[in-house]
Amino acid sequence: MLYLQLFISFFKIGLFGFGGGLAILSLIQHEVLTYGWMTEKEFVDIVAISQVTPGPIGINCATYVGYTATQSVWGSVLATGAMILPGLLIMLAVCKVYQVLSTRFADNVYFQNTLRYLRFAVLGLIAAAALLLITPATFIDHYSTILFAAVFVLTILPQLVRSKQPAVQRTVNILSYPILLIVLAGVAGYIIYS
Amino acid sequence: MLLQLFWTYLKVGTFTLGGGYAMLPLIQREVVDYRKWIDETEFLNMIALAQSAPGLIAVNSAIFIGYQVGARHQSSTRGGVLSRIYPYLAVCSAVMGAVLPSFVIILAIAMVFANYNHLPAVEAVMKGVRPAVVALIAAPLLRMTLKANNPKPFREGGLPLLSWALLSALLIWLAHVSPVYIILATIVLALVCTWLGEHRRMQHNKAAK
Numbered sequence: 001m002l003y004l005q006l007f008i009s010f011f012k013i014g015l016f017g018f019g020g021g022l023a024i025l026s027l028i029q030h031e032v033l034t035y036g037w038m039t040e041k042e043f044v045d046i047v048a049i050s051q052v053t054p055g056p057i058g059i060n061c062a063t064y065v066g067y068t069a070t071q072s073v074w075g076s077v078l079a080t081g082a083m084i085l086p087g088l089l090i091m092l093a094v095c096k097v098y099q100v101l102s103t104r105f106a107d108n109v110y111f112q113n114t115l116r117y118l119r120f121a122v123l124g125l126i127a128a129a130a131l132l133l134i135t136p137a138t139f140i141d142h143y144s145t146i147l148f149a150a151v152f153v154l155t156i157l158p159q160l161v162r163s164k165q166p167a168v169q170r171t172v173n174i175l176s177y178p179i180l181l182i183v184l185a186g187v188a189g190y191i192i193y194s
Numbered sequence: 195m196l197l198q199l200f201w202t203y204l205k206v207g208t209f210t211l212g213g214g215y216a217m218l219p220l221i222q223r224e225v226v227d228y229r230k231w232i233d234e235t236e237f238l239n240m241i242a243l244a245q246s247a248p249g250l251i252a253v254n255s256a257i258f259i260g261y262q263v264g265a266r267h268q269s270s271t272r273g274g275v276l277s278r279i280y281p282y283l284a285v286c287s288a289v290m291g292a293v294l295p296s297f298v299i300i301l302a303i304a305m306v307f308a309n310y311n312h313l314p315a316v317e318a319v320m321k322g323v324r325p326a327v328v329a330l331i332a333a334p335l336l337r338m339t340l341k342a343n344n345p346k347p348f349r350e351g352g353l354p355l356l357s358w359a360l361l362s363a364l365l366i367w368l369a370h371v372s373p374v375y376i377i378l379a380t381i382v383l384a385l386v387c388t389w390l391g392e393h394r395r396m397q398h399n400k401a402a403k
Contacts, residue, residue, distance in 0.1 A: 084250075
């Protein structure tokens with residue numbers, strides 16, 4: 001039963017997961033919290049681990065959730081496979097008619113507008129994922145708020161700073177690197193809380 | 195050929211940190227510059243397709259390349275059962291290559307992390323990491339908002355759509371509406387609005403005549 005639910009959930013996630021990893025997070029979060037497969041805190045931990053390990057974030061999350069929910073490797077296989085399946089079927093269908101599609105559909109106003117609307121909906125999904133994670137479990141004190149603000153500012157800094165000096169620009173770019181920021185936040189956490 | 199596909203995507207899956215978009219330059223170098231499986235234009239078409247279809251961009255691109263390479267190989271051979279299923283075998287090897295590295299690494303971490311996350315030191319580190327993760331999810335929104343209305347400039351219909359995004363966020367956040375319904379509603383909304391727009395334009399054209 002658990003396996004069936006896991007399959008249905010991740011098939012849904014794969015089917016409606018438009019707009020890449022961050023948007024898919026929102027879908028995973030909803031399913032995982034609805035069925036109580038893990039707590040909010042565990043979910044944030046997984047996202048952190050997904051960010052610092054190679055590979056697409058969606059795959060990382062599916063594999064981790066599958067294992068945690070079932071305590072078995074097969075749970076991972078099932079969740080990951082179920083998430084890939086809808087995209088696989090759709091992409092294969094697309095490949096079959098690729099020549100027709102690329103000439104006719106690419107300029108279709110309905111198709112183009114749907115994609116444009118979805119890009120906006122995805123913004124809402126990602127914003128909701130972030131808002132849902134602002135809980136007492138993740139923001140435990142003022143240090144949390146400071147860390148949040150620091151990482152936020154450093155991430156968007158390359159868009160705000162347009163320096164003519166290459167050295168400054170390079171430093172800003174390096175400092176906005178997600179993996180580095182997570183490692184630094186981890187070091188800060190260790191210093192503050194232990 | 196199957197092994198080459200598997201190996202190429204294994205490299206792509208292993209050496210890219212941080213998800214789909216970070217993979218694209220590496221995929222381009224491997225399949226366009228090095229293996230010459232597809233050319234530059236086909237690569238751009240592929241990205242457009244991989245982004246439009248649901249699912250992960252990296253996996254979708256593996257499916258596309260696998261199928262193209264497989265189909266080309268198939269047409270150069272004489273037939274038989276193996277040749278008929280060859281494109282699907284090619285897709286499987288590319289997808290396996292793309293997925294396997296993250297799968298193995300994450301599975302190992304999932305098995306180990308559960309035993310150590312109660313240690314005070316690990317918990318202290320994670321306490322620092324958690325707010326950072328929330329910031330990393332929220333921060334790309336700025337850049338994505340500016341690019342969301344492409345290819346149109348933002349002022350052409352950007353604001354009503356942004357309010358739709360805001361409403362979606364509130365519905366998911368406060369009313370716990372499933373994102374699935376938001377996606378479905380968005381598709382319906384897009385089709386209806388486009389139909390209305392087209393309808394109005396046709397009437398306008400008629401009136402002009």
